[in-house]
Amino acid sequence: MHSRSSLALSLAVMVVSGAGTIAALDWPLKAKLFPMVIGIPLFCLAAAEVAWILLSKAPEEKAAEGEVPPLVARRRSLLGVGWILGLLASVVLLGFPIAVPLFVFLYLKLQGREGWIFSAVFTAAVWGAFYGLFDWLLHLPFPTGWLVAWLGFS
Amino acid sequence: MNWKPGLLVLALLPLSAWAQPQPYAGKTVTIIVGYKPGGGYDAMARLLARHLPKHIPGKPTVIVQNMPGGNSIIAANYLYSSAKPDGLTLGTFNRNLPIAQLTAVQGVKFDMRKFAWIGSAANETTVLTIRSDLPYKNFDELRKAKQPVVIGSTGPGANTYDFPLLLKDLLGVNLKIVSGYSSSADIMLAVERKEVDGRAGSISSLRPFVERKLVRPVVRARSHDVDPAIKDLPVDESIAPNPRAKAIMALRSAPELIARPYVMPPNTPPELLKVMREAFVAAIKDPAALAEATKAKLDLEYTPGEEAMKVLDEVLNQPKDIVAEFSKYVKFGE
Amino acid sequence: MLEALLQGLLAVLQVKAFSFMLLGILVGFWVGLLPGLGGATTLALMLPFIYNMQPVEAFAFLLGMHSVVATTGDITSVLFGVPGEATTAAIILDGYSMTKKGQAGRALGAALTSSLIGALIGAAALALAVPIVRPLVLTFGSPELFMLAVVGLAFIASLSAQGVRGMVRGFIAGGTGLYLAMVGQDPQAGVARFTFDTLYLAQGIDLVPVLVGLFAIPEIIELVVRGSSIAGTTKPGRIEGALEGVKDVFRNGWLTIRCSLIGTFVGIMPGMGGAVAQWMAYGHATQSARTPEEREGFGNGDVRGVLGPGAACNSKEGGALIPTIAFGVPGSTSMAILLGGFFLLGLVPGPEMLTTHLSVTFSMVWTIVLANVITVALCFLLLNRLARLTTLPGHLLIPVILVLVFIGSYTTNSSYADLVVTLISGAVGYLMVRAGYPRAPLVLGLVLGKIAENYLYISVARYDAAWLLRPFVLVLLAVALGVVLYPFFQLWRARNRARA
Numbered sequence A: 001m002h003s004r005s006s007l008a009l010s011l012a013v014m015v016v017s018g019a020g021t022i023a024a025l026d027w028p029l030k031a032k033l034f035p036m037v038i039g040i041p042l043f044c045l046a047a048a049e050v051a052w053i054l055l056s057k058a059p060e061e062k063a064a065e066g067e068v069p070p071l072v073a074r075r076r077s078l079l080g081v082g083w084i085l086g087l088l089a090s091v092v093l094l095g096f097p098i099a100v101p102l103f104v105f106l107y108l109k110l111q112g113r114e115g116w117i118f119s120a121v122f123t124a125a126v127w128g129a130f131y132g133l134f135d136w137l138l139h140l141p142f143p144t145g146w147l148v149a150w151l152g153f154s
Numbered sequence B: 001m002n003w004k005p006g007l008l009v010l011a012l013l014p015l016s017a018w019a020q021p022q023p024y025a026g027k028t029v030t031i032i033v034g035y036k037p038g039g040g041y042d043a044m045a046r047l048l049a050r051h052l053p054k055h056i057p058g059k060p061t062v063i064v065q066n067m068p069g070g071n072s073i074i075a076a077n078y079l080y081s082s083a084k085p086d087g088l089t090l091g092t093f094n095r096n097l098p099i100a101q102l103t104a105v106q107g108v109k110f111d112m113r114k115f116a117w118i119g120s121a122a123n124e125t126t127v128l129t130i131r132s133d134l135p136y137k138n139f140d141e142l143r144k145a146k147q148p149v150v151i152g153s154t155g156p157g158a159n160t161y162d163f164p165l166l167l168k169d170l171l172g173v174n175l176k177i178v179s180g181y182s183s184s185a186d187i188m189l190a191v192e193r194k195e196v197d198g199r200a201g202s203i204s205s206l207r208p209f210v211e212r213k214l215v216r217p218v219v220r221a222r223s224h225d226v227d228p229a230i231k232d233l234p235v236d237e238s239i240a241p242n243p244r245a246k247a248i249m250a251l252r253s254a255p256e257l258i259a260r261p262y263v264m265p266p267n268t269p270p271e272l273l274k275v276m277r278e279a280f281v282a283a284i285k286d287p288a289a290l291a292e293a294t295k296a297k298l299d300l301e302y303t304p305g306e307e308a309m310k311v312l313d314e315v316l317n318q319p320k321d322i323v324a325e326f327s328k329y330v331k332f333g334e
Numbered sequence C: 001m002l003e004a005l006l007q008g009l010l011a012v013l014q015v016k017a018f019s020f021m022l023l024g025i026l027v028g029f030w031v032g033l034l035p036g037l038g039g040a041t042t043l044a045l046m047l048p049f050i051y052n053m054q055p056v057e058a059f060a061f062l063l064g065m066h067s068v069v070a071t072t073g074d075i076t077s078v079l080f081g082v083p084g085e086a087t088t089a090a091i092i093l094d095g096y097s098m099t100k101k102g103q104a105g106r107a108l109g110a111a112l113t114s115s116l117i118g119a120l121i122g123a124a125a126l127a128l129a130v131p132i133v134r135p136l137v138l139t140f141g142s143p144e145l146f147m148l149a150v151v152g153l154a155f156i157a158s159l160s161a162q163g164v165r166g167m168v169r170g171f172i173a174g175g176t177g178l179y180l181a182m183v184g185q186d187p188q189a190g191v192a193r194f195t196f197d198t199l200y201l202a203q204g205i206d207l208v209p210v211l212v213g214l215f216a217i218p219e220i221i222e223l224v225v226r227g228s229s230i231a232g233t234t235k236p237g238r239i240e241g242a243l244e245g246v247k248d249v250f251r252n253g254w255l256t257i258r259c260s261l262i263g264t265f266v267g268i269m270p271g272m273g274g275a276v277a278q279w280m281a282y283g284h285a286t287q288s289a290r291t292p293e294e295r296e297g298f299g300n301g302d303v304r305g306v307l308g309p310g311a312a313c314n315s316k317e318g319g320a321l322i323p324t325i326a327f328g329v330p331g332s333t334s335m336a337i338l339l340g341g342f343f344l345l346g347l348v349p350g351p352e353m354l355t356t357h358l359s360v361t362f363s364m365v366w367t368i369v370l371a372n373v374i375t376v377a378l379c380f381l382l383l384n385r386l387a388r389l390t391t392l393p394g395h396l397l398i399p400v401i402l403v404l405v406f407i408g409s410y411t412t413n414s415s416y417a418d419l420v421v422t423l424i425s426g427a428v429g430y431l432m433v434r435a436g437y438p439r440a441p442l443v444l445g446l447v448l449g450k451i452a453e454n455y456l457y458i459s460v461a462r463y464d465a466a467w468l469l470r471p472f473v474l475v476l477l478a479v480a481l482g483v484v485l486y487p488f489f490q491l492w493r494a495r496n497r498a499r500a
Helices: A003-024 A029-056 A070-094 A096-111 A116-137 A146-150 B004-016 B040-051 B070-082 B097-102 B139-143 B159-171 B184-192 B203-211 B243-258 B270-285 B287-295 B305-316 B320-329 C002-013 C015-033 C039-052 C055-080 C090-100 C104-139 C142-159 C163-181 C207-226 C242-251 C253-268 C276-286 C292-297 C304-327 C333-344 C358-391 C394-410 C416-435 C440-463 C471-499
Strands: B028-033 B061-066 B089-092 B116-120 B126-131 B149-153 B175-179 B198-202 B215-220 B261-264
Touching: A003 A029, A003 C163, A003 C416, A029 C163, A029 C440, A070 A096, A070 A146, A070 C207, A070 C394, A070 C416, A096 A116, A096 C394, A116 C394, B028 B040, B028 B070, B040 B061, B040 B089, B040 B270, B040 B287, B070 B089, B070 B097, B097 B243, B097 B305, B116 B243, B116 B270, B116 B305, B126 B159, B126 B203, B139 B215, B149 B159, B149 B184, B159 B175, B159 B198, B159 B243, B159 B320, B175 C440, B184 B198, B184 B203, B184 C304, B198 B203, B203 B215, B243 B305, B243 B320, B261 B270, B270 B287, C002 C015, C002 C055, C002 C358, C015 C039, C015 C055, C015 C358, C039 C055, C055 C090, C055 C104, C055 C304, C055 C333, C055 C358, C090 C104, C090 C207, C090 C276, C090 C304, C104 C242, C104 C253, C104 C304, C104 C358, C142 C163, C142 C276, C142 C440, C142 C471, C163 C440, C207 C394, C207 C416, C207 C440, C242 C253, C242 C304, C242 C358, C253 C276, C253 C304, C276 C304, C276 C440, C292 C471, C304 C333, C304 C358, C394 C416
Parallel strands: B028 B061, B028 B089, B149 B175, B149 B198
Antiparallel strands: B089 B261, B116 B261, B126 B198, B126 B215
């Protein structure tokens, strides 16, 4: 159990429940009853957890990550987060129909280190399935990305 | 293969040069619905999506796109600012959005009057019904009730809440409004359970229960095309004790004439708007569509765009003090 | 009634109806499997196709599709740690852990078998309840529903780790979920609570983007970190067979049956929503741990954590049909759409469905039974192949899973804001996993928060304080107390045994 993560979470909960309770004070009774009945104990519990962590200073458990040493684990975690954020950015900027094949291809090539042909074929298969199912069959709408719209395509 | 049709086409080909251009041929029209799939607005849109194509020259495909959020304010904003006025996008949203605009609800970024109005695919009438086994047989008796009559509702902004609220606060009817039910179907279950004594709502949604004699309608709001079952009921506005109360009730009921509003983005070319309006008229008269609507318990009736604009004028030109008074009672919501 | 039972069966076995059911199963198979598609959205899309069908055929199609979704949703949850459906998230906790240990086959076997048993019990409940349905549903009013929500919330205690510290963390998670449920316009005073003046939050936080982020994102990151296949270091070809999973279900037969009953019961209660049953069943499954060590094992691959939610998820469908058919009150969104289908076919839900149209009701029961049997059989045939997917290199699966997660989140409301919610939930979920906070209570709080609040207000407004003394309310209160105290009881009993 990593106490730093727990500290972060509990502090966040304190902030949220504290701010929420203050905001709720102005509301009519019926609107504020539940938020206060939940928010105040929540704040106290989170505060208790924070106090526990700060006061106990138990030795940080060296995570037994299995085969992956902690530094490598951290680097890869950040990489994973980066890819996820990258997908979000490309979805918003380029739109799903472009972002999806682009992401799949780049991930296979850069992270997976697969060959060109395999990556291309796999991407094509994924894109085909995506298009066939979501667009052609279900007519689910995916808006054009901001960048694409700005550049004048549609 | 029969060659006669081909010959006919060849013969008529020169005529087609003078025929109307078909801007919709081969295109896809999208109807944007401000709600999730499964509700009344969505069902109506899908019904129209099935029957519109044959009445639009060029027979385009018509699909439905759901854009829920903010009680359909998000969809309305999108139709107002982001959708292209190329005739390929229509939208339908909460009928109370004119009121949201009037009361300056947070997030409203549209002006209802600037939309290219196709019209409304139905109009609604709100009624208050109470359980049949209660001793009050009509509105007068209800008004004399000594015990509060419990009315179930979903929450502020829905006609299940607003209509009885005005009856209670402006006409002094002895009602107790209990809100928080997840849907109107849950309220009907509560009626059967005798947990609540009645429910307000549109007559189209209450009709099955009235026919089953579970509940009895006692009072209604103003109506455009009065349903025979409720024609003789007293109208809330008519019993209003003063002009201000009357104005408030009228304001609440006004959007019901445009109960299923359909618009196109502002600045849509007039000829395209005309084509779409004509398609709507034809589709709504289409016997196949009417048959489907009856089965689905949807009321289908066209209100032209011009009438819709009149309603908007009535709503949006209310004097400030009426609006302020109105806001005390009615909050925008569902 | 026996006549109607037989008539219902014969109606389903007719060629046309049967083939439509198979078609429904085929569609439902993919809807459940893909996290990008919700059962509700697709039901709505399918509605137009049933216009030209006879009632029995149309329901064979719709129900065939609907019954299957919960089963195949389990597959995605177990194999990839991504909730295939909002209703199949609980099974991830232990199911996916088993997959990571190379026991995918066993987990799937258990999930599928428990799903089948759950579905059968749910269908049986529907059939048997027919005579007493109306009085049954009518007895449960808002006070009882509130108490049931309280029972559900009481399971937060069971779902927390043991010891005081564990409880504190569990309740922080649960409280956070409840707090998130408060976002939106409240139905009492119409105040926009915690919406930060945005339109997106005006109607509250949707479950699917949060669920998908909370569970799928941490797993995806973990997969990137491990850099291997999902099954880890287990050599392909040594995946434990599904048969073991099937045996597990029968070894824990009573637990499976109890969880099915929980699912059915919660399904019958109108307004409880579809996502609750699985968590209550999971909580109950954890109560069957006999020692603290066993209890720690939950969340790390205890097969009981698979068969509990698996059974409840399917049994609730049979239960949910009861208020839908008898009262026209849908037990979940997909039921609401099914209801639309009812009207289209000219059937009015209500007393007639239990008298004049009884055979239609029974044909629905049979459809659920047959559809589930066929689906489970089909899945078993494909099982080993499906399990083998977990031995594929992670970097092939990650992009596909991530894309599906994004699409699934986005299509909830056609809004980019949902993607942001998913990512934030992902961050929270990741921290929770690292900090050892249980995620289940958060989901429970989020799902039950509004229900609890609304029904409490209705109860008080209608009955003042008298509702507290209603018999069922007292029974449920006792159950809730029992559920909260049970973990302490478990601990005390284990200590006593250790001493002896």
